[in-house]
Amino acid sequence: MSSPNYSAPAAACAASLLLSLARASQPLSMRALAEATGTTKSLVFRVTKELEAVGYVRDDGTGCYQLGISALELGGAYISQSDYTSVARDVLQELSHDTGETVSLAALRGSDVLYLEKWEGAHSVVTISHVGRRLPANCTALGKALLAMLDDGEVSRLHQGELPTLTLHSIATPEELLEDLAATRQRGYATEKNEVLVGRACIATALDPSLVGPDLLQNNAVSISMPIHRFESDDLADLVEQLMRARSQINSNWKTRGLFQPRF
Secondary structure (H helix, E strand, O other): OOOOOOOOHHHHHHHHHHHHHHHOOOOEOHHHHHHHHOOOHHHHHHHHHHHHHOOOEEEOOOOOEEEOHHHHHHHHHHHHHOHHHHHHHHHHHHHHHHHOOEEEEEEEEOOEEEEEEEEOOOOOOOOOOOOOOEEEHHHOHHHHHHHOOOOHHHHHHHOOOOOOOOOOOOOOOHHHHHHHHHHHHHHOOEEEEOOOOOOEEEEEEEOOOOEEOOHHHHOEEEEEEEEHHHHOOOHHHHHHHHHHHHHHHHHHHHHHOOOOEEOO
């Protein structure tokens, strides 16, 4: 007896369309949306109009589309209802307050990092990351901290050929990346200098890899972003110590709340 077919092309198209708009750097035309979702323009047109009617997408005035206000409501509700981010939130906020710098929590998603939480300290400046944004893992300390938890074969599978870069200082080849990850493992934490934004640096460490939890929790890292001059000063050792304490506290909090269980 064959299994029932639960395929819903319109629903799949809607989900793919929303994700494509979320990851795009600019509004997308109907043709671009059809290419991004791998569906026909007629289906994309119908789905887009349905999503537009309930505020999930909007026309930018040129016939191209971007996310609408309902998408913000949905994303905000997800963050506020997530036990694991709420448990980490107090630790991240305290770390940002104590260091005066930008503190982030992110998850590894393929060859990217996805930002889950971000707190700005008194000394923070504008950065290009925000909650819900993806950045290339090879460019960020967060990404390199998480990639360092994988073996070189898995890293090579995720990063082949010329790698995406954000500045002239970003790691551009798989060979450079593997060399950086070897240094990260030896050091115990990842670093990034001028690789996301010129003039900015970052340190990051992965959370406990021996634990597994729901959805995004299986590959997480926490970071402190700072200006270059502080990265190159005597403050760095103290910042690393504060970062490691925060990691231990988040791990402990998640275990206490039962959000994670031992992997083995």
